[in-house]
Amino acid sequence: MASVTNRAFGSGSSWALSMAFVERQTNLWKRYWGWELVWLVYGVVNTVAITLIADQAGAVSGQDVSQFVLFLLIGTLVWAYLSAVLDDISLVVQWERWEGTIEHTLMAPVPRSLHLLGMSVFGILHGLIRTVLIFAIALLFFDIDFGNVDVLATVAVVLVGSVSVAALAILAGLLPLLYPERGAQMSMMVQASLLLISGVYYEVDVLPAWLQVFSFISPATYILDGIRGAMIEGESIVDVADTLAILALFGMIMVPMSLWAFNWAERYAKRTGKLKRMG
Amino acid sequence: MNSIPLEVSELSKSFGGGRMFPWQEKKEPIKAVDNVSFQIKRGEIYGLIGANGSGKSTVVRMISTLLTPDAGSVRVFGFDIERDELEVRRLLNRVSPDPSFFKNMSALENLLFFARIYGMGSDEIKRKSFEILSRLDLGDRIREPMLHFSRGQQQKVAVARAFLTSPVMMLLDEPTTGLDPASKLEVQNFIREVRADHDATVLLTTHDMDEAERLCDRIAFLVNGRIVTEGTSLELRSQIANGRPVEEISMETVFLEITGKTIEEDEEVLVHG
Ligand SMILES: Nc1ncnc2c1ncn2[C@@H]1O[C@H](COP(=O)(O)OP(=O)(O)OP(=O)(O)O)[C@@H](O)[C@H]1O
Numbered sequence: 260m261a262s263v264t265n266r267a268f269g270s271g272s273s274w275a276l277s278m279a280f281v282e283r284q285t286n287l288w289k290r291y292w293g294w295e296l297v298w299l300v301y302g303v304v305n306t307v308a309i310t311l312i313a314d315q316a317g318a319v320s321g322q323d324v325s326q327f328v329l330f331l332l333i334g335t336l337v338w339a340y341l342s343a344v345l346d347d348i349s350l351v352v353q354w355e356r357w358e359g360t361i362e363h364t365l366m367a368p369v370p371r372s373l374h375l376l377g378m379s380v381f382g383i384l385h386g387l388i389r390t391v392l393i394f395a396i397a398l399l400f401f402d403i404d405f406g407n408v409d410v411l412a413t414v415a416v417v418l419v420g421s422v423s424v425a426a427l428a429i430l431a432g433l434l435p436l437l438y439p440e441r442g443a444q445m446s447m448m449v450q451a452s453l454l455l456i457s458g459v460y461y462e463v464d465v466l467p468a469w470l471q472v473f474s475f476i477s478p479a480t481y482i483l484d485g486i487r488g489a490m491i492e493g494e495s496i497v498d499v500a501d502t503l504a505i506l507a508l509f510g511m512i513m514v515p516m517s518l519w520a521f522n523w524a525e526r527y528a529k530r531t532g533k534l535k536r537m538g
Numbered sequence: 539m540n541s542i543p544l545e546v547s548e549l550s551k552s553f554g555g556g557r558m559f560p561w562q563e564k565k566e567p568i569k570a571v572d573n574v575s576f577q578i579k580r581g582e583i584y585g586l587i588g589a590n591g592s593g594k595s596t597v598v599r600m601i602s603t604l605l606t607p608d609a610g611s612v613r614v615f616g617f618d619i620e621r622d623e624l625e626v627r628r629l630l631n632r633v634s635p636d637p638s639f640f641k642n643m644s645a646l647e648n649l650l651f652f653a654r655i656y657g658m659g660s661d662e663i664k665r666k667s668f669e670i671l672s673r674l675d676l677g678d679r680i681r682e683p684m685l686h687f688s689r690g691q692q693q694k695v696a697v698a699r700a701f702l703t704s705p706v707m708m709l710l711d712e713p714t715t716g717l718d719p720a721s722k723l724e725v726q727n728f729i730r731e732v733r734a735d736h737d738a739t740v741l742l743t744t745h746d747m748d749e750a751e752r753l754c755d756r757i758a759f760l761v762n763g764r765i766v767t768e769g770t771s772l773e774l775r776s777q778i779a780n781g782r783p784v785e786e787i788s789m790e791t792v793f794l795e796i797t798g799k800t801i802e803e804d805e806e807v808l809v810h811g
């Protein structure tokens with residue numbers, strides 16, 4: 260008896276528990292490599308097509324649009340990254356509902372925070388890999404001068420910004436716990452709204468004033484702003500410190516909020532029998 | 539940790555009555571589990587028997603911390619399922635009636651994941667998975683996607699998943715449904731073995747009355763969410779014997795009489811049908 264309980268209570272560091280989710284997602288990803296290819300091609304085509312709009316604008320106006328090209332290129336790449344991360348993490352519940360594994364995963368002795376951490380780590384790594392690949396391929400289509408880019412500032416904005424994006428994805432991902440039938444659709448709508456309000460393809464100034472209020476509270480707005488500053492204007496890490504501070508603040512508010520909300524949604528599902536209905 | 543593996547007290551659960559927002563319509567709730575109490579002793583195999591929809595799986599889900607009771611309490615080795623959720627989860631594992639896996643991943647990849655989240659290391663998981671699945675005739679297919687497995691084969695992997703983490707409290711919800719007779723026997727032997735080797739305690743639901751009689755030390759009957767009687771199979775048979783020799787009464791008869799689906803009714807259906 261003692262040996263059994265010792266094993267059950269003793270082994271397995273927190274990090275190992277989180278990594279179990281990273282490993283699982285990696286295994287799933289390997290099995291679905293065909294889809295990865297589809298997303299890569301889609302990402303490249305999308306990036307090239309939208310960036311070509313800037314070239315067209317240049318051809319029509321006869322002005323130098325090299326900054327506009329970079330502006331749109333960064334917009335599509337950041338959006339490719341954000342949607343990859345949002346897609347991955349926000350499927351945390353829905354995917355396992357499709358597979359039917361949800362109960363077996365949720366009844367394991369893993370604190371929910373470590374479960375969500377594992378899902379987030381994989382989502383961010385996956386998003387980064389995919390976006391870097393899209394970037395590398397898209398470069399073949401354009402002649403862009405990256406002389407101004409401040410790499411350190413860019414990386415800092417991406418990493419700090421990813422924290423609040425992961426939290427946002429968790430908030431979207433808990434919806435299927437509350438609405439088993441429609442939750443997944445609702446998650447997608449959250450993502451679509453983000454595209455509109457965050458200034459992916461334009462400065463948020465061009466939005467109607469009432470929509471700008473939402474831009475103000477979307478972390479994606481600041482991520483785009485920071486990356487554009489670092490890559491187009493060549494702003495250093497000191498110059499983007501304000502943006503980094505705002506993003507850090509978003510993270511500090513949204514991470515606890517998303518964990519609290521997820522736990523609340525899980526308790527709701529367990530009270531109402533919405534985790535799963537079969538068997 | 540106290541020594542009573544499972545204490546269920548006055549447990550109740552209804553579905554469908556609640557509403558999320560005050561403006562939603564209120565429906566009449568279904569009472570799935572109604573004031574259920576029982577205890578399982580150390581090393582015991584305890585059977586929970588009842589008709590479809592009588593509330594067996596709902597009881598199992600509440601013990602597994604997947605469903606919150608409306609009333610009553612459940613303690614696993616003294617840990618409360620609501621207050622000490624994580625401690626309870628470390629002590630138990632469960633086989634569900636539907637073998638639920640990541641279908642595109644291999645059996646081994648599935649087992650790796652489902653055991654790593656119990657804190658086990660990869661090497662130990664691989665060794666034990668192979669050991670268990672070999673006994674269930676699946677050792678050579680451990681690297682194949684679950685998609686290729688028949689339902690019964692998937693059920694075997696589900697059994698392996700639960701035994702892999704050596705739980706001290708095992709919840710088996712129809713573990714042998716869909717298995718061929720040989721595999722059924724193998725799983726039943728397994729259940730006895732973990733009880734003996736790991737000092738595990740087992741809660742078992744089944745629709746196979748022979749299995750219940752052969753495996754269970756005690757059996758409780760659920761009817762409409764209530765436990766109507768409890769005892770060893772001999773005690774249950776004598777309860778309904780009514781002058782008949784106990785040896786002649788099968789567990790099927792016990793089931794039919796206790797759950798109210800009596801032979802007489804069946805005969806009537808025959809006569810009128
Ligand atoms: N998540 C749920 N939401 C709504 N109703 C539920 C839920 N789970 C169970 N029920 C209802 O509760 C009752 C008991 O169901 P349960 O699954 O516990 O029965 P069971 O004894 O396991 O039956 P079976 O032998 O068919 O597996 C049924 O009427 C069922 O419809």
Ligand SMILES: [Mg+2]
Nearest residue numbers: 538594595635
């Ligand atoms: Mg059931």
